[in-house]
Amino acid sequence: MAMMEYIDAIRLAMKEEMALDENVFVLGEDVGVKGGVFTTTKGLQELYGEDRVMDTPLSESAIAGVAIGAAMYGMKPIAEMQYSDFMLPATNQIISEAAKIRYRSNNDWSCPLVVRAPIGGGIFGGLYHSQCMESVFFGTAGLKIVAPYSAYDAKGLLKAAVRDPDPVLFFENKKCYKLIKGDVPEDDYVVPIGKANVLREGDDITVISYSLPLHFIMQAAEELEQEGITSHVLDLRTIQPIDREGIVEAARRTGKVLIVHEDNLTGGVGGEVAAIIAEECLFDLDAPIRRLAGPDAPAMPINPPQEKAYMLNKDKVKTAMRELALF
């Protein structure tokens, strides 16, 4: 067990999977010699060579499309999108192609592809280096979508994604890269795709979230406990296919649900989580379902006051949790 940063865990997962399976390779912009603009792939090219850690042309649709072609041939590509904001040119390849290859060929062809893309703001990235893109892909059947919050999960989910026989979007949170550290086993483990994870048990409110905001939630839960409010915190881990049972179980536990994500409120994952709860256990609720999410501005401004206004933080989360507890 080693203490490591979230970004190191992602790198370790790639390093291990590449050692285990010669068909695994990484491609993307700046992933080779430079080791990625965030250093996520640093050192991998020295280990595995230029062919398996490939600097591609600046061309997101080709990165995705070439990876899809290679995956159909039998390789296990990990395609890096430098920022999730820049993966929109690849959306056609991901939604029209990767997601539908198994279905449209009646199980003749498959596309075991991983697309890694950093999401999230709070890094003075402005409109186009801060977005959360998961809701663009959420609802496209045929895609799996994961978004780890911890170093442990980052390694385990990425290894599971690489081994998955279907396309997986791996949304890593760029603010977590260096901020989040945790114990990461050096042995070969995976975190299963499709299962949510209870991070904290409590009886007053249920908070459901994924990625970075869980850290704010966990801090707030700690503080609220001193006020006598106990929180049940569920990490979705996998956004799609979503763990309906895990959501319903967590909602029933307290009867008061707050859903939190950094992605925009409207059309976000939270709406679906709320709908699942309403369908499955409305009469177990003691309060209306609440959502706390990014505002419906097109994207996050770069100036500090507006970035702060846009971003979630511990205080915003804590206020929403307390309000729900007192409902």
Place this chain on the structure above:
Amino acid sequence: MKAKGTIDQQTRHEQLGLTDDQAIELYRYMMMARKFDERCLLLQRAGKINFHVSGVGQEAAQVGAAFALDRQEDYFLPYYRDYGFVLSVGMTARELMLSAFAKAEDPNSGGRQMPGHFGSKRLRIVTGSSPVTTQVPHAVGVALAAKMKRQKLVSFVTFGEGSSNQGDFHEGCNFAGVHKLPVIIMCENNQYAISVPVHKQLSGKISDRALGYGFPGLRVDGNDVLEVYAAVKEARERAINGEGPTLIEAMVYRLAPHSTSDNDLAYRTKEEVDANWEKDGLPRYKQYLLDCGIWSEQQDEELQKECTQIMKEATEYADNAPYPRAEDTLLHVFAGDGEDAQ
């Protein structure tokens, strides 16, 4: 199309290394594709199938290309008019007809996709979609994988001239050029993207674009099956020798409307279409075979009868085959779907 070369007395197909039998085989597949197309049009007009998208007028380019490839090893990413191509690499008329009727046994998609959306892992025909040109980066990815695995094969991809304006064409070509990948990129320039004529799609030659990507591009007469065969054969040799991609622009004419839902005379004249029927590659190649003395009118009649019979049997089979089951609609979203139920 003159049968004899000027330098020696070999026929053109002999100069290209094709035996007489092989030369006739090219013609057989061109005819088969034509008959398939004609049958599907009839079936659509009779209300037996919902839709047909035609490849009439492009058979020479498609069959010529297929025969120049290694049909045991190479990977194919055809587009929706390539009946001649997929027949040549091993798909049967029955299989195509099962797709036209959207029946469960259709190997392309289990009756899920529109006709013309080919796919068969057995035949290394990579599954395709409707948003055009997405298959070009896939072909590049297959070529990249083959190079990484040191396999001696090429990937071959086709699309229309309208599609050549999509970003995926350019992104795929550029990637292939940078990495010198064994991929053959062939545009079947049939002069129309549904209703939009080529002069509103392009201000230059598609083949010239290859210059910008650092590999050879050439324009060929797509109505001349042997010319296409020669170009693709040479491109394949370059690819296998590690010399990288080739872009081929095969000049053809879409003799049929875009699809059975299209009235082409709303945007082009009958005179124009008729003039292009005069250049049709099928009778032209027949004449070549006759001139070579390796084909006769009687053999031609027999071939047509044989093709008609094949289409008749394929139609009957597909018409009587069962549809996919409604309860299987959710199968194969992900791996392992339905395994619990079995």
